[in-house]
Amino acid sequence: MTIEEHREFPVDSASLKEIRNFAREVLAKDELFSSTKDDVVLAIAEAAQNIVKHAYSGQPTGDTMRVEITFKDNELKIDLYDKGKPVIPENIKPRQIDDVKPGGLGTFFIGQIMDEVIFKTSATDWVNHLILTKNY
Amino acid sequence: MSYKISEEGNVATVHLDGEIDMDVTEKAKEVIMPLIEAGKEVHLNLKEVQYMDSSGISVLIESHQKAAELGTKVILKEISKSVLKVIMMAKLEQILIIE
Structure with a gap:
């Protein structure tokens, strides 16, 4: 099965629920995702x-972000685009495993x-382009 | 997210319901923090929480740390399967108090 779906959402924390519902709806199209759907969502x-919080510093904006979900050749690919502050990949650090703190x-x-x-900062018509992939 | 608070003696039980994400974390903190600051032992019942993201987990960490600082505690009760999975992914099952 091949999936190609996309949607744009206002850059706002209130959009997060809509984004989850969009992702759930798309991932419900194939049984293959049933055991990992919640994690991927x-x-x-x-x-x-992160786009709302960091690329836009949580400030209200009229901008949108684009979410694309593609599944092809057993690879699930999620592309997220935004026009916020350019991401500096070197500055993005996950929490250390034994560092118990919020954030x-x-x-x-x-x-x-x-x-x-993968982070890209040269997306046509956008500023930041984040690519998440998972193989099935 | 919706919530219900009941108090008995020094224990305040907060039943949270729904999905806890960045959009509702301030509301969750407004509910939980005053109880901790009042010195209550807070029981957070998470049975009806179907989804929690990193923002929600941060509220749990902040609540736990604030309670420890003030000599009380936050106990997580009846955690839903989906929330427990996220707590375990964050490797916090040995840090937070879970009953």
């Missing part, structure tokens, strides 16, 4: 949260759930 939501967990979760995480 969490990874997508954490990435979207940094989202990136840690994404790394635990997905097989590969």
